[in-house]
Amino acid sequence: MNTMEISSSLEDYLEVIAEIIESNQHAHSKDIAEKLGVSSPSVSNALQALSARSLIRYQPHSPVTLTARGLRLANVIRHRHAVMKNFFAKILKLSESEADDFACKAEHILTEKYMERFVALADAIEKRDDCAKLREYLEQHLPTLGGKENDLISLDQLPLGREAMVVNISENLPGLKKFADLGLVHGSMLQMEGRAPFGDLIRIRVMESRLSMREKDAANIWVRPVVLTAENMERV
16 A cells, blocks of 8 residues: 555644644654544544554554654645645735635645645745736735625726726727727726716726726726725825
8 A cells, every 4th residue: 555645534634743843842643632632533544544554653542753754744635735825825825714724725726746846836936036026916906806796896987086996897888899909807906096077987097097988887887896905095
């Protein structure tokens, strides 16, 4: 049997055992059960399976220790988890708990081939000078994604000075192709720049373009306003 081929569940056990040993210098079945939120019989079965694969040394009522092979595999699993958590938290801007949860799921399906690519991508985004604008974009706009449907408003309701992301454009919008050619498409960011004192015209900025349209036409465009922070409130 290949000792490196273990289930995702056993990988979780091995990872937790390594964490407990690092923290407490020893790991007992009770500690493992509490950490994973599972029953004592489940822990016993998992420890027996890991022991059979020569990944741990296990005797009932005695501390669990890792073999050299088990330690190497545990380090690989923990490294995958750390890389994925970092990617979800720092690049995709998820909360710490969300990043940790998704890392737990993703770490079991990544081989070293894919892991190397995640590391290269994360390093490039975080460190390369030519990725500075991308980092700024991700920092500003990713936290605004994933809101509830009732966060959406029609463009004609967007307050003056506020930024928003385009979520949906009705096919009934007059001049749809013209606006699309100017950058007004699903996912683009825009800002409400002004309203005509008389009449129903509004003026918006999309990338480097400034567009004017009638309010009743803007009602065909649904946007999600950018979450206000101390930084972007200064620009409003």
